[in-house]
Amino acid sequence: MNNIIVAQSGGPTTAINASLVGVIKGALSSGGYDKVFGSLYGISGVLNEEFIELEGLSDKELDCIYTTPSSYLGSCRYKMPSIEEDSSIYEKIFEILQRNEVTAFFYIGGNDSMDTISKLAEYGSSIGSDIRFAGVPKTIDNDLVSTDHTPGFGSAAKFIVASMLEFAHDTSVYQTPTVTLIEIMGRNAGWLTASAALARNEYSEIPQLIYLPEVPFSQDAFLDDIREVMKTTNNVVVAISEGLQDENGEYLSATTATEDKFGHSQLSGVGKLLENLVKEELGVKCRSVEINILQRCAAHMASATDLEESELLGEKAVEYAIQGKTGYMTTIVRTSNEPYEYEIETADLDGIANQVKQVPREWINSAGNDVTSEMIDYVKPLVYGEVDIEYKDGVPVYADISHLTGAACHA
Amino acid sequence: MNNIIVAQSGGPTTAINASLVGVIKGALSSGGYDKVFGSLYGISGVLNEEFIELEGLSDKELDCIYTTPSSYLGSCRYKMPSIEEDSSIYEKIFEILQRNEVTAFFYIGGNDSMDTISKLAEYGSSIGSDIRFAGVPKTIDNDLVSTDHTPGFGSAAKFIVASMLEFAHDTSVYQTPTVTLIEIMGRNAGWLTASAALARNEYSEIPQLIYLPEVPFSQDAFLDDIREVMKTTNNVVVAISEGLQDENGEYLSATTATEDKFGHSQLSGVGKLLENLVKEELGVKCRSVEINILQRCAAHMASATDLEESELLGEKAVEYAIQGKTGYMTTIVRTSNEPYEYEIETADLDGIANQVKQVPREWINSAGNDVTSEMIDYVKPLVYGEVDIEYKDGVPVYADISHLTGAACHA
Numbered sequence: 001m002n003n004i005i006v007a008q009s010g011g012p013t014t015a016i017n018a019s020l021v022g023v024i025k026g027a028l029s030s031g032g033y034d035k036v037f038g039s040l041y042g043i044s045g046v047l048n049e050e051f052i053e054l055e056g057l058s059d060k061e062l063d064c065i066y067t068t069p070s071s072y073l074g075s076c077r078y079k080m081p082s083i084e085e086d087s088s089i090y091e092k093i094f095e096i097l098q099r100n101e102v103t104a105f106f107y108i109g110g111n112d113s114m115d116t117i118s119k120l121a122e123y124g125s126s127i128g129s130d131i132r133f134a135g136v137p138k139t140i141d142n143d144l145v146s147t148d149h150t151p152g153f154g155s156a157a158k159f160i161v162a163s164m165l166e167f168a169h170d171t172s173v174y175q176t177p178t179v180t181l182i183e184i185m186g187r188n189a190g191w192l193t194a195s196a197a198l199a200r201n202e203y204s205e206i207p208q209l210i211y212l213p214e215v216p217f218s219q220d221a222f223l224d225d226i227r228e229v230m231k232t233t234n235n236v237v238v239a240i241s242e243g244l245q246d247e248n249g250e251y252l253s254a255t256t257a258t259e260d261k262f263g264h265s266q267l268s269g270v271g272k273l274l275e276n277l278v279k280e281e282l283g284v285k286c287r288s289v290e291i292n293i294l295q296r297c298a299a300h301m302a303s304a305t306d307l308e309e310s311e312l313l314g315e316k317a318v319e320y321a322i323q324g325k326t327g328y329m330t331t332i333v334r335t336s337n338e339p340y341e342y343e344i345e346t347a348d349l350d351g352i353a354n355q356v357k358q359v360p361r362e363w364i365n366s367a368g369n370d371v372t373s374e375m376i377d378y379v380k381p382l383v384y385g386e387v388d389i390e391y392k393d394g395v396p397v398y399a400d401i402s403h404l405t406g407a408a409c410h411a
Numbered sequence: 412m413n414n415i416i417v418a419q420s421g422g423p424t425t426a427i428n429a430s431l432v433g434v435i436k437g438a439l440s441s442g443g444y445d446k447v448f449g450s451l452y453g454i455s456g457v458l459n460e461e462f463i464e465l466e467g468l469s470d471k472e473l474d475c476i477y478t479t480p481s482s483y484l485g486s487c488r489y490k491m492p493s494i495e496e497d498s499s500i501y502e503k504i505f506e507i508l509q510r511n512e513v514t515a516f517f518y519i520g521g522n523d524s525m526d527t528i529s530k531l532a533e534y535g536s537s538i539g540s541d542i543r544f545a546g547v548p549k550t551i552d553n554d555l556v557s558t559d560h561t562p563g564f565g566s567a568a569k570f571i572v573a574s575m576l577e578f579a580h581d582t583s584v585y586q587t588p589t590v591t592l593i594e595i596m597g598r599n600a601g602w603l604t605a606s607a608a609l610a611r612n613e614y615s616e617i618p619q620l621i622y623l624p625e626v627p628f629s630q631d632a633f634l635d636d637i638r639e640v641m642k643t644t645n646n647v648v649v650a651i652s653e654g655l656q657d658e659n660g661e662y663l664s665a666t667t668a669t670e671d672k673f674g675h676s677q678l679s680g681v682g683k684l685l686e687n688l689v690k691e692e693l694g695v696k697c698r699s700v701e702i703n704i705l706q707r708c709a710a711h712m713a714s715a716t717d718l719e720e721s722e723l724l725g726e727k728a729v730e731y732a733i734q735g736k737t738g739y740m741t742t743i744v745r746t747s748n749e750p751y752e753y754e755i756e757t758a759d760l761d762g763i764a765n766q767v768k769q770v771p772r773e774w775i776n777s778a779g780n781d782v783t784s785e786m787i788d789y790v791k792p793l794v795y796g797e798v799d800i801e802y803k804d805g806v807p808v809y810a811d812i813s814h815l816t817g818a819a820c821h822a
Contacts (some may be wrong), residue, residue, distance in 0.1 A: 069577050070580035070698070074584045076585065119500050162806065165806060165809065166710065169708060172484040173482045174488070175487070203812055228719055235816065287704075288701045291705060293581050380805075394572075394716075395610070401583055404583045405579075405615060
């Protein structure tokens, strides 16, 4: 027998299941493997031997999984100890892999997941194992190094852009001066917030202002910027990153603990914080809107480009394993912006984990309140294309995840 | 000349422009009218004579307006004084209508808008004017009396249901016990929150709990309900209305003023409030998500049924005016649930304004933490059907609103 394991880890995205489908299809079409084990809840599922077999899924089921949001196999936030700290975990995992005749392990995830798979590859080499270990990138935050961009980012950006345009319509209807603050995910990198610029068109300049974590945030400059925009319009919409930091590198959202009427301590996001600032200092109506988890799970607005790339990254990961490679992550190398073209290559896992790729300072304007055309050219092709979702009785049809939620369903 | 005026008022929805298209098409196809004036910013646009002419719009432009979110003509929150209070406003409006040879006035909006058009009809009768006044209903809250449901509600419900299902996937991935609270609009009526029940399917019971403003909210019962659900699942998702009220009829969100790190007073929503309650009292991870204005402007997820009905309500409003009627609102009378069938009729404006239609108590379970099958049967057909939106470079194409935002665009 010659089996593989695939698992998913880290925060959900709308593209991580397309990569899963890529791995499954890659394994089946290669003819080189027998069973495709899906490990439930990431690496925890390996330790607990919670596997489901995926090689029997029909094309129709795979198509449905392809467009299903979040992790079909579940996820975990398990931090692997270093080999020096606790080699027994590694011994246990390799014993399980060998007993299940697994010859290749594919881990789809972000930064922490690449750390896990990198350590497994390293341990494998140290004991002379010939099991292959490969990472497939994933994160809406787009902050992984060594790849032009990450699966999940394009779809999240597309949802943010569509929402921002819809906000532009929504906020345009009254003549009263109003400021609307849209809080967007990305704690350490402003890629998603920057993408909001794509919502601008021939009749709308919204968002007029964009603030990223890459530039220290000044309250005074922020208020001045809004005052300036209000000279020419009553309707100001601002894209702000959840990860905004002050001049001392402290998160704006970090120390806003307050007490509510039950006497409970309450942490508020940066949007609420700046909403209050605008109300008090400028005396205008202000509303903050947190797009929140919708941006990472709104599969009904996924980018076709993103899902295609995500699948290909999974498929190619299998191809490289068959060629004998181990310890790599598949990557996207962009070769042209217009027409948009790219190739799938690999990078050593060594140099990827525990690094953060931020928006280059030169893609942000000098005032730090908008992005440049380079940023727009970069993100534009990544939102191309719509994905056909099946609907039943007006509700999207996604893949059955009762292997994750069985307890709830049969209660 | 024989002209009409159409205007939009109240909060934005994704269906109010379909009603506008209905009025325009109804007027043009009747052959009975010359010009179709669109009044900008509701009744304020009449007072300021801010009109745009709509009779020249092409079919392609009308199709685009049909699927465009928010009010194409802008909106206002103008409260008409009573005729006794200030008849000069009425004299001014009628002078403007007569000078512009307007013989019919159509006002698309919610409760307050029906109050405005009702007063105008009443004044018209009192002075023997033969100008017709008609209301076309609109509100995502679905709280207007005299109509089975309101335009905008079905689309908002559809977005909420799709999002809730996507949340069900998103929240299923970890094994850690988690409570997610989804805050949904509807300050005085729980229709939208109740709709979340449609997200349940063969593999998901989410949302397991639903709380509406129609039932007094008890913190203790709420915590007990969550404890009970957690006996069978780690993943609890709860739909809560923004309008939840305690036993004394006080809004839970009303008195949560707190102070942030800038020393600013801060009002928090009911979601944040209950998030803190769950964290402190149950000691589990809890996140609150406010769907916020997306539920009223996410036109990319509009209900085809909703838009069709909205258009028809506008078209029929014109037909009834031509027949000589005045002082009415067009209404939806449901004749069958399955297959879903309805007729468009009218109701006197008199009995509509300043009333609120709530979810019947018998459509809520006795514990007050879920809805019954009657509620589900009621809302189910209203989310049927998807709307084709045009996309350009991956971004939805909506109607140009530079007549509203011109200042901003040309700055």
